[in-house]
Amino acid sequence: xxxxxxxxxxVDDEALARARLRLLLxxxxxxxxxxxxxxxxxxxxxxxxQHTPVDVVLLDIHLPGADGLTLARELRxxxxxxxxxxxxxxxxxxxxAFELEALDYLTKPVRxxxxxxxxxxxLHWRGHAPTVTTAMVDARLVVQDRGRIERxxxxxxxxxxxxxxxxxxxxxxxxxxxxxxxxxxEARYSEQFLRIHRNALVARSAVRALEKLPPAADGDGWVxxxxxxxxxxxxxxxxxxxxxxxxxxx
Numbered sequence: 132x133x134x135x136x137x138x139x140x141x142v143d144d145e146a147l148a149r150a151r152l153r154l155l156l157x158x159x160x161x162x163x164x165x166x167x168x169x170x171x172x173x174x175x176x177x178x179x180x181q182h183t184p185v186d187v188v189l190l191d192i193h194l195p196g197a198d199g200l201t202l203a204r205e206l207r208x209x210x211x212x213x214x215x216x217x218x219x220x221x222x223x224x225x226x227x228a229f230e231l232e233a234l235d236y237l238t239k240p241v242r243x244x245x246x247x248x249x250x251x252x253x254l255h256w257r258g259h260a261p262t263v264t265t266a267m268v269d270a271r272l273v274v275q276d277r278g279r280i281e282r283x284x285x286x287x288x289x290x291x292x293x294x295x296x297x298x299x300x301x302x303x304x305x306x307x308x309x310x311x312x313x314x315x316x317e318a319r320y321s322e323q324f325l326r327i328h329r330n331a332l333v334a335r336s337a338v339r340a341l342e343k344l345p346p347a348a349d350g351d352g353w354v355x356x357x358x359x360x361x362x363x364x365x366x367x368x369x370x371x372x373x374x375x376x377x378x379x380x381x
Contacts, residue, residue, distance in 0.1 A: 136165040137253060138184070142176045142202070143169075143191040143218065148239065152189055152218065155246050162250050173197035177205060180213075187214040187234075187253045192221065203231045214253045236273065236282075270320070274300065274307040283307065285323065289337045289357055290364065291316060293330040303359045327355055327374050328367045338378050341366070 141152050149169050156164045167185050170176035172195050192199035203215050220239040234256055235249035271282040292299045293313050300307040317326055324332040333355060340356040353371055354363035366374050
């Protein structure tokens with residue numbers, strides 16, 4: 132086995148699906164992978180993992196017996212849990228998959244570029260590739276609208292704003308409602324997003340200007356203008372020095 136190669140377990144009850152993943156993995160050179168085994172059920176996968184540790188599991192959701200979501204929960208209980216990338220023909224379970232902290236959610240037929248991008252995320256997750264950037268692997272949010280599930284590239288988000296238990300996810304062309312916590316997003320994507328208020332994160336790349344309001348104006352005294360956004364966003368006094376330093380370096 133090549134040093135630093137990602138150790139992979141493929142879990143799918145369809146032989147043809149496993150064969151396709153084997154083929155795609157054989158072409159992966161960045162990162163290099165090593166197929167450690169295949170399993171057709173959750174029970175088979177757990178049995179293999181007792182003796183063969185892996186870095187990532189490529190996991191179908193519809194399996195005989197316990198399904199892939201159940202297996203993912205079991206994997207989280209292992210002393211050294213592997214990363215999970217779901218590989219399925221259906222989008223219906225995407226939200227549940229990401230609640231289980233899956234690193235990615237690929238739909239069949241899997242494209243080579245998407246698989247390679249997902250494996251890069253595994254490297255980043257394991258700390259082996261700290262230089263991986265959004266330009267190389269664009270993180271995506273799973274959002275829902277009128278029964279439709281979409282994967283929204285994080286690079287399209289201009290800002291997040293908290294409202295009750297939801298976030299409003301604002302892009303150039305539309306707004307999505309998303310159930311998540313600003314603190315989690317801030318911790319995960321601090322290089323791309325900046326906290327400007329207790330209820331708002333903005334994309335650093337979208338910042339245009341920081342403006343002081345007249346004394347009689349409402350608000351906290353300062354607002355931030357973003358490219359592509361008409362309304363300015365309030366900057367709290369608590370965050371002002373951080374925003375000024377991050378945006379203007381002074």
